[in-house]
Amino acid sequence: MPKKSAPSFEEAIEELDKLVDQMESDQLPLEELISHYERGAKLLSECESTLTSAKKRLETIKNSDTKVTTKAAPKPSNNSPSSDNDEIRLF
Numbered sequence: 001m002p003k004k005s006a007p008s009f010e011e012a013i014e015e016l017d018k019l020v021d022q023m024e025s026d027q028l029p030l031e032e033l034i035s036h037y038e039r040g041a042k043l044l045s046e047c048e049s050t051l052t053s054a055k056k057r058l059e060t061i062k063n064s065d066t067k068v069t070t071k072a073a074p075k076p077s078n079n080s081p082s083s084d085n086d087e088i089r090l091f
Contacts, residue, residue, distance in 0.1 A: 007043075009050045016043045 007015060019040045023033060 006046060009047060012043045012047050012050075016040055016047070019043070 006012075019036045022028060023036050023040075028036065
């Protein structure tokens with residue numbers, strides 16, 4: 001039997017929400033409550049891992065965008081009379 005793939009972030013959050021609702025209902029036998037808690041802990045860990053990975057990816061994108069912006073910025077010419085100060089000359 002093939003191994004079931006991990007749920008997406010959204011699926012994991014949805015399942016976690018359902019587990020919490022069931023656990024809060026006070027209708028579960030102790031063994032089911034413990035089983036739900038274990039499953040919830042696993043889902044929470046997977047969600048935290050997904051969020052950490054997404055945060056790192058976004059930081060990488062942000063850092064690469066900053067590098068591109070910095071490299072793309074025009075450098076002042078040494079021949080320009082305004083290179084020594086911030087005065088803007090139109091003519």
